[in-house]
Amino acid sequence: MDLALSEEQTLVVDNVRRFVREEIEPLEASLDPDADELPADDYRRLVDKTRAMGLYGLDIPVAYGGPDIDLVTRTLIAIETAQHRAGLYAPCYGVFGGAGLAQLFEATEAQKERYLFPMLRGEKKGFFGLTEPSGGSDPARAIQTRAVRDGDDWVINGGKIFISGADRADFGLVFARTDPERGRAGVTCFIVDTDMPGFHVRRVVHTLRAARYATELGFEDLRVPHANVLGEVGGGFAIANDRLSRQRIPYAAGCIGVAIKAHEMALAYVPQRETFGAPLSSRQAIQWMLVDNEIDIRNARWLTLEAAHRAERGEDFRKEAAMAKLVATEAGSRVVDRCIQMFGGYGVTKDLPLERWYREMRIRRIGEGPSEVQRHIIARDLLGASLR
Amino acid sequence: MIDGRGWSDAADAAALPGHMGVYELADAAGRVLYIGCAGGRSRFGLRGEVCDALGRIDGASRFRVEVTTAYLTRHRELLMRHQAAHGGLPAANGPVPGLGRLSPG
Numbered sequence: 001m002d003l004a005l006s007e008e009q010t011l012v013v014d015n016v017r018r019f020v021r022e023e024i025e026p027l028e029a030s031l032d033p034d035a036d037e038l039p040a041d042d043y044r045r046l047v048d049k050t051r052a053m054g055l056y057g058l059d060i061p062v063a064y065g066g067p068d069i070d071l072v073t074r075t076l077i078a079i080e081t082a083q084h085r086a087g088l089y090a091p092c093y094g095v096f097g098g099a100g101l102a103q104l105f106e107a108t109e110a111q112k113e114r115y116l117f118p119m120l121r122g123e124k125k126g127f128f129g130l131t132e133p134s135g136g137s138d139p140a141r142a143i144q145t146r147a148v149r150d151g152d153d154w155v156i157n158g159g160k161i162f163i164s165g166a167d168r169a170d171f172g173l174v175f176a177r178t179d180p181e182r183g184r185a186g187v188t189c190f191i192v193d194t195d196m197p198g199f200h201v202r203r204v205v206h207t208l209r210a211a212r213y214a215t216e217l218g219f220e221d222l223r224v225p226h227a228n229v230l231g232e233v234g235g236g237f238a239i240a241n242d243r244l245s246r247q248r249i250p251y252a253a254g255c256i257g258v259a260i261k262a263h264e265m266a267l268a269y270v271p272q273r274e275t276f277g278a279p280l281s282s283r284q285a286i287q288w289m290l291v292d293n294e295i296d297i298r299n300a301r302w303l304t305l306e307a308a309h310r311a312e313r314g315e316d317f318r319k320e321a322a323m324a325k326l327v328a329t330e331a332g333s334r335v336v337d338r339c340i341q342m343f344g345g346y347g348v349t350k351d352l353p354l355e356r357w358y359r360e361m362r363i364r365r366i367g368e369g370p371s372e373v374q375r376h377i378i379a380r381d382l383l384g385a386s387l388r
Numbered sequence: 389m390i391d392g393r394g395w396s397d398a399a400d401a402a403a404l405p406g407h408m409g410v411y412e413l414a415d416a417a418g419r420v421l422y423i424g425c426a427g428g429r430s431r432f433g434l435r436g437e438v439c440d441a442l443g444r445i446d447g448a449s450r451f452r453v454e455v456t457t458a459y460l461t462r463h464r465e466l467l468m469r470h471q472a473a474h475g476g477l478p479a480a481n482g483p484v485p486g487l488g489r490l491s492p493g
Contacts, residue, residue: 033428034460040485167468167488200491204465206458213461215488350428 001309003302009073015053016080023049024084024092033350036090036211046095057120059099064120066099071249075308078250079301082257085353088360089212091254101126101173102246103189103239107230115171115191127172129160129192129217130240136162137373139175139240140184145219147176147188154178154190154229156222159202162214167201169194174219175236182234189236191228198222208359244369245318248325249311251368252304255332256297258357262339263293265354270342280342289338296331303327319381326374329364336361390466395450398442406433409455410462413441413448413480421448422480423470425463445480464488 005013027042028035038046050056058074060066069077081091099105104116104126118124135142145158156176166172171193179186192199200218207214231239267290270280280286307320336357340347347354365371390412411434413422422445426437434453442448456462468490471477477484 032460036460037486167490168486201489202492203490204461204468206456206461206465210458211460213458213464 001306003305005076009076012055012069012073013076013080016055016077017083019049019053020080020083020087020092028085033085033353033356034210036086036093038093038095043093043095046092047097050092050096055096057097057099059102060097060120061099061105064105064116071312072305072308075249075253075305078253079257079260079304082254083261085356086211087261088254088258088357088364089209091257101128103173103230103243104191106239107191108227110227111191111230118170124170125165125168127163127166127169128243129163129166129172129174131160131162133159133161137369139187140237143175143177143187145174145176146180147178147190147224149178149226150223152226153223154188154226156190156192156198156219156224158219160217162205163217164212164214166194166215166217167204173230173239175240178233184237185234187236187240188233189230189239190224191230192222192224196222196224207363209363210356210359245321246311247368248321248374249304249307249317251364252300252307252321252324252328255328255361255364256300256304258361259293259297259300259328259332259335262336262354262357263290263297265352266290266293266339266342286342289342293335293338296335300324300328300331319378322369322374322377325368326371326378329361330371333361333365390452390454393452393454395452398449398451401435401438401442401451404433404435404438404453405455406435407455408457408459409434409453410459410466411438411441411451411453412466412478413438413445414450414452415447416449418450420470420478421445422478423463423466425459427459448480465490 023046027038047056054067057066058069058077062068081096082088086093100119104112107116115124115126119126130136130139132142132144134144145156147154147156156174158176171191174190174192175187176190177186178188198220199222200220202216202218205214205216270286273280304324307317307324310317310320336354340354340358343352343354346352349355395414395418408426408428410425412420414420422441424437424441426434430437438451438453442451464487467477467481467484468488469492472490472492
């Protein structure tokens with residue numbers, strides 16, 4: 001695998017890096033340290049700029065109006081767009097757009113007309129409803145929300161937790177058990193309108209992620225037409241699993257971007273900060289932290305780009321995506337922790353972004369499948385079907 | 389809607405801590421007029437924000453606070469809960485773009 005950037009990739013990465021430093025970072029100076037949204041005027045102005053750069057809607061397939069950019073380049077861009085205070089969970093505050101619920105590209109034409117196209121035009125918002133109080137890493141067994149067929153409808157009862165954006169969404173993808181006897185083949189994905197009777201956003205779930213909160217959902221005799229089944233009845237597990245695998249690459253890239261930014265801040269700070277008559281950079285304890293940061297970042301970057309290369313070539317990338325997610329989230333946590341140690345008391349203030357990254361990076365080792373599940377995926381691949 | 393906390397008189401606001409958090413202002417009848425938050429850039433945290441808001445909002449004579457580092461999400465939650473219970477936001481809160489909706493049940 002050649003990690004050298006092509007001329008075109010270098011140009012795109014430089015443009016995005018300049019955009020983050022000249023457009024995003026100055027705006028953050030006046031925002032709340034935990035903000036995840038820009039003022040509407042700034043948001044519209046910057047969306048116009050990303051459109052002019054030809055980089056709006058990066059994850060949208062060309063057939064649906066997205067730019068023709070390969071997955072490796074998109075991963076490199078994701079590393080850049082995370083390099084600011086809100087970058088881990090709100091990279092560039094969303095001004096590069098996105099595909100939203102990519103599962104809808106496989107929807108029926110009627111479903112696309114009603115949900116996908118309005119979502120791509122920014123007219124509708126959706127949420128992804130998989131995790132339940134009984135767990136999120138093992139959807140085949142953990143999903144207890146039930147959907148029962150009743151004529152042309154399905155009636156859903158149950159609940160979800162840790163669901164982002166449901167309180168502001170127009171619709172969502174809800175995974176429910178349609179056949180309790182069939183394990184993973186008994187899970188179906190439904191497109192649910194949030195104004196349907198029986199749909200409830202019960203509460204906000206407060207977490208370390210102070211800005212972009214999660215919600216808990218409740219479904220009480222929520223009646224959904226059969227036409228709103230996404231894919232096949234019993235095909236929900238494959239939809240969920242595919243999403244989880246794909247999501248791991250940009251998830252890893254965001255951690256690498258934040259780690260790079262924290263590392264750069266430390267590299268600039270330690271030669272200036274003096275203790276006991278000498279700059280911090282002259283202390284071996286500090287030098288080793290910087291070395292460990294550099295190695296962590298390069299390891300994570302290599303594995304993440306390898307996963308992106310394999311996915312781009314159409315090869316199986318589940319193991320590689322799991323490795324990338326595992327290493328990038330754990331390395332990113334270590335890098336931010338070391339940088340806080342180098343900055344001392346200032347590192348834990350809201351004057352610097354490090355404290356926010358420290359909180360949010362902790363979630364990354366759990367979200368989208370915790371480290372232990374990634375190790376399980378890798379071990380299962382190494383040992384074959386004998387490991388169950 | 390800040391649960392389990394009684395109202396304090398406006399005169400006590402100067403003794404509030406400088407922590408981050410959320411607060412509600414009410415009139416003499418206990419009707420909530422405003423829900424606000426003291427964030428990471430607030431000078432003197434809740435003390436500064438509550439004193440400023442009491443001077444700015446007509447009829448506000450009481451307050452209650454909750455210290456929390458999750459001030460942004462808690463602020464939005466309080467606004468949504470008020471909206472769900474009363475059909476709209478408190479009188480002195482302007483429109484909040486993109487505010488979600490809760491149906492606590």
